[in-house]
Amino acid sequence: MRNLEWKATMKYNFDAKINRQGTNSLKWEFTHSQSILHPWEQTEQCFEENPILPMWVADMDFACPRPVIEALHERVEQGVFGYTVPSESYYDAVVQWMKRRHQWDIRPEWICTTPGVVPAIYMLVRTFVAPGEKVLIQPPVYHPFFGAIKYNKAELVTNPLVYDNKSYRMNFKDLEEKAKDPKVKMAILCSPHNPVGRVWSEEELRRFGEICLNNNVLVVSDEIHGDLIYPGHQFIPFTSIDDDFAKNTIVCTAPSKTFNLAGLQVSNLIIANEQIYMPFDLTLRSNGLHFLNTFGVTALEAAYNAGEEWLNQVIKYIEGNFLYLEKYISQHIPLIDVIKPEGTYLVWLDCRELEMNQWELKELMLENAKIYTDNGFIFGAEGEGFERLNIACPRSILVEALKRMKAAIDQLK
Numbered sequence: 001m002r003n004l005e006w007k008a009t010m011k012y013n014f015d016a017k018i019n020r021q022g023t024n025s026l027k028w029e030f031t032h033s034q035s036i037l038h039p040w041e042q043t044e045q046c047f048e049e050n051p052i053l054p055m056w057v058a059d060m061d062f063a064c065p066r067p068v069i070e071a072l073h074e075r076v077e078q079g080v081f082g083y084t085v086p087s088e089s090y091y092d093a094v095v096q097w098m099k100r101r102h103q104w105d106i107r108p109e110w111i112c113t114t115p116g117v118v119p120a121i122y123m124l125v126r127t128f129v130a131p132g133e134k135v136l137i138q139p140p141v142y143h144p145f146f147g148a149i150k151y152n153k154a155e156l157v158t159n160p161l162v163y164d165n166k167s168y169r170m171n172f173k174d175l176e177e178k179a180k181d182p183k184v185k186m187a188i189l190c191s192p193h194n195p196v197g198r199v200w201s202e203e204e205l206r207r208f209g210e211i212c213l214n215n216n217v218l219v220v221s222d223e224i225h226g227d228l229i230y231p232g233h234q235f236i237p238f239t240s241i242d243d244d245f246a247k248n249t250i251v252c253t254a255p256s257k258t259f260n261l262a263g264l265q266v267s268n269l270i271i272a273n274e275q276i277y278m279p280f281d282l283t284l285r286s287n288g289l290h291f292l293n294t295f296g297v298t299a300l301e302a303a304y305n306a307g308e309e310w311l312n313q314v315i316k317y318i319e320g321n322f323l324y325l326e327k328y329i330s331q332h333i334p335l336i337d338v339i340k341p342e343g344t345y346l347v348w349l350d351c352r353e354l355e356m357n358q359w360e361l362k363e364l365m366l367e368n369a370k371i372y373t374d375n376g377f378i379f380g381a382e383g384e385g386f387e388r389l390n391i392a393c394p395r396s397i398l399v400e401a402l403k404r405m406k407a408a409i410d411q412l413k
């Protein structure tokens with residue numbers, strides 16, 4: 001790869017609005033009803049015509065780091081897009097990133113490439129949990145976890161988070177009870193947690209890990225948001241805490257949330273235990289999924305090797321968005337409580353004081369405010385009355401969305 005270093009110091013303009021129409025963007029050009037996606041033309045960038053602002057699915061409206069774009073250009077120019085196998089430099093980029101960013105030492109042979117974290121979690125459940133056995137999750141939580149359990153004919157066990165004073169914590173007493181059930185074979189940890197934005201402390205992770213270990217519950221730690229952490233908080237990779245946790249865990253990582261590369265479908269599982277690695281690898285192969293997307297490989301290397309400055313800048317920008325939102329809502333929409341995220345660009349809003357059922361709330365956001373949010377109930381029953389707002393967008397879009405939210409809520413009076 002060419003020398004990309006000079007670009008690592010450039011200043012990015014996250015205020016720029018990028019027209020995503022005509023790119024088959026899930027966020028901007030599709031909607032879903034009953035889990036089926038439909039093309040949709042109601043979103044637009046020009047506010048005047050009052051189209052809907054999409055603030056839902058977790059991708060950013062920002063261009064990815066310049067070194068990634070340059071590397072992809074170079075790859076495209078070469079013109080041949082045959083099957084691609086990650087080389088040593090790919091594994092090295094992942095190892096170095098984890099070391100530099102998280103002081104986490106991993107070995108190249110622990111890395112198992114997958115075409116996305118969601119398909120990986122589906123296959124992990126299929127590999128390690130027989131139909132009728134149980135998987136534990138902590139709702140309100142990332143909704144595909146429910147699908148991974150259901151579609152693999154496993155049974156769902158919930159260990160709901162406790163919501164207290166605008167913050168969430170784990171319920172360890174309940175976890176201990178539920179983990180004792182010998183049918184519970186797997187627990188999926190969302191770390192940092194989507195949608196509530198918690199960055200779990202070492203003590204919380206340790207207690208979670210010990211309970212799982214003591215009860216022979218295999219841990220899947222989904223750490224896809226682990227690079228998006230606000231100042232003042234520290235993300236701790238789950239298996240970096242204890243070698244015994246590492247032997248009992250599959251960690252899911254990816255550059256996709258971090259650098260806005262979701263469409264390139266590249267992710268890495270970190271599996272330090274060969275007894276876990278081998279059966280999962282067999283599942284991957286039995287599904288014919290052992291190759292990666294050519295562009296994903298190029299983008300990952302460029303992002304991990306030269307994207308850090310962009311990441312630092314984007315976190316600052318998103319933090320600025322959050323501070324704007326927090327102040328605006330406390331001044332103008334006091335019926336909504338903002339749960340302060342410690343990580344992720346997703347903001348969890350407690351709208352229960354509006355005293356609306358989930359359908360009324362959905363209608364309020366989409367039809368009245370004309371903002372496409374993720375409705376809290378999709379994250380489990382514990383999410384009813386909440387809304388998830390994606391704030392990884394130019395400030396002007398956020399400003400407009402909040403104005404609309406206020407106007408729609410004012411009209412209720």
Ligand SMILES: Cc1ncc(COP(=O)(O)O)c(C=O)c1O
Pocket residue numbers: 058115116117118119142190194222224225254256262266267
């Ligand atoms: C917790 C979590 N895991 C996984 C994903 C998606 O992973 P992928 O796009 O690699 O399938 C998301 C996307 O929002 C997420 O929030």
